[in-house]
Amino acid sequence: xxxxxxxxxxxxxxxxxxxxxxxxxxxxxxxxxxxxxxxxxxxxxxxxxxxxxxxxxxxxxxxxxxxxxxxxxxxxxxxxxxxxxxxxxxxxxxxxxxxxxxxxxxxxxxxxxxxxxxxxxxxxxxxxxxxxxxxxxxxxxxxxxxxxxxxxxxxxxxxxxxxxxxxxxxxxxxxxxxxxxxxxxxxxxxxxxxxxxxxxxxxxxxxxxxxxxxxxxxxxxxxxxxxxxxxxxxxxxxxxxxxxxxxxxxxxxxxxxxxxxxxxxxxxxxxxxxxxxxxxxxxxxxxxxxxxxxxxx
Numbered sequence: 076x077x078x079x080x081x082x083x084x085x086x087x088x089x090x091x092x093x094x095x096x097x098x099x100x101x102x103x104x105x106x107x108x109x110x111x112x113x114x115x116x117x118x119x120x121x122x123x124x125x126x127x128x129x130x131x132x133x134x135x136x137x138x139x140x141x142x143x144x145x146x147x148x149x150x151x152x153x154x155x156x157x158x159x160x161x162x163x164x165x166x167x168x169x170x171x172x173x174x175x176x177x178x179x180x181x182x183x184x185x186x187x188x189x190x191x192x193x194x195x196x197x198x199x200x201x202x203x204x205x206x207x208x209x210x211x212x213x214x215x216x217x218x219x220x221x222x223x224x225x226x227x228x229x230x231x232x233x234x235x236x237x238x239x240x241x242x243x244x245x246x247x248x249x250x251x252x253x254x255x256x257x258x259x260x261x262x263x264x265x266x267x268x269x270x271x272x273x274x275x276x277x278x279x280x281x282x283x284x285x286x287x288x289x290x291x292x293x294x295x296x297x298x299x300x301x302x303x304x305x306x307x308x309x310x311x312x313x314x315x316x317x318x319x320x321x322x323x324x325x326x327x328x329x330x331x332x333x334x335x336x337x338x339x340x341x342x343x344x345x346x347x348x349x350x351x352x353x354x355x356x357x358x359x360x361x362x363x364x365x366x367x368x369x370x371x372x
Contacts, residue, residue, distance in 0.1 A: 093320030099125065100140060100316065101327025108144040108328075109287070109335045110355055112362045113209060113263040115140075120366065126315045131197055134260060135305040136312035138193070141294045143328025148291045150329075151336045155288055173240045177285065178292050180244060181251030185293045188255025193300060196260060206367025208261035209359050216266060216356030219273050224349045236278040239285055246275050250285075254293055261366065264290060266359065280343035287336060 103121055107114040115137030122133040149156055158171025159178065253271040257264035265286055272282035301309050313321055342351055 093317035094323060096125065096316045097320035097323025098327055100320075101143060101324035102331060104140050104143055104324065105147075105328040105331025106335060108141070108290075108332060109265055109339055110263070110358065112359055113257075113261055113266075114144070116209065116261050116263075116362075116366060119260060122312070122315075126312075128312065128315060131199070132308045132311055134196055135301050135308040137260075138258075138297045139301045139309050139312065140324065140328070141298055143325040144332045145291060145294050145298070146325070147329045147332030147336065148287055151333055152284075152288050152291070156291070170240065173242075174288065177239055177242060177247050177250075178289055180247035181254065181289060182292045182296065184248050184251030185255040186296055188252055189258040189293070189297065190300060192255065192258040193297070194304065196258070197305060206261060206363040206365070208259055209263070209363030209366055211363075213356045213358075213360030213363060215270050216352055216359055219270050220349050220352040220356060222273060236281075237276050238278060238281050242275070242277070249275065250289065254289065258297070261363070263359065264294070266355070279348050280340060283340055283343045287340075 100118065100121060103117050104114050107117045115134070118137035118140050119130070119133040122128045122136050123130065126133075128136060155171070155174055158167040159175040161167030162171040162175045250268055250271050253267050254264060256262060257267045268286040268289060269282050272285055273279065277285065316324065339351075342348055
């Protein structure tokens with residue numbers, strides 16, 4: 076009887092701990108994926124301090140934890156995803172065909188560059204400054220905000236700005252390469268790709284939308300890569316957080332991501348996006364400084 080009681084208490088404590096881990100990781104992942112503060116970097120820091128993981132394992136875990144945000148993007152952009160799938164069979168809308176070309180071509184280049192960077196970072200034994208790329212991205216975002224403000228004051232909305240149907244293979248390659256570089260710890264995928272699209276003269280809300288849609292295939296590939304190349308690290312990470320904690324983190328990340336995607340796409344259509352991107356740039360700068368001072372690596 077006493078042994079059963081002790082076993083029940085131990086199980087309750089373990090589940091409570093997994094709940095805390097799952098909530099913390101899910102909230103951080105769900106928020107930081109869509110902001111220019113690199114979700115994998117925040118997971119690296121959290122996993123290092125909360126779960127006591129070494130840098131290499133935390134890096135792999137940071138990529139693996141994208142599962143929840145992938146589900147959210149698929150749910151939110153389900154019409155676009157369905158249209159792209161239909162385009163594979165010669166059906167679907169014209170936009171679906173353009174989106175399919177954009178996603179497939181850019182993801183190929185993302186995979187090439189991202190895989191090389193992943194294998195390199197995963198082999199590092201020494202320290203890695205995860206704050207510097209965030210600081211650089213912060214300055215780029217502030218520059219983006221100034222660019223948007225200038226272009227919108229000079230041209231009327233949507234005039235001389237591009238959508239996915241007006242992008243070409245060169246644009247797909249540029250976005251794909253930038254997205255691949257985001258495999259580096261400290262580099263935000265959403266921040267980097269949105270910045271690249273803005274500099275390619277894509278309309279602001281379209282740049283956010285295309286960045287978010289593009290993450291589905293590319294990030295799914297990143298998760299698959301962790302399972303193929305670093306299976307032991309993935310299993311060790313799951314053991315550290317627990318199956319219950321992992322499930323909670325995925326559910327929480329998915330729900331929070333759905334809210335953030337809608338919020339960012341809605342505000343991207345308004346003039347206040349200039350202030351939002353400036354604020355995001357400042358957040359990235361501050362996050363980079365803090366990561367450099369107190370980073371995990």
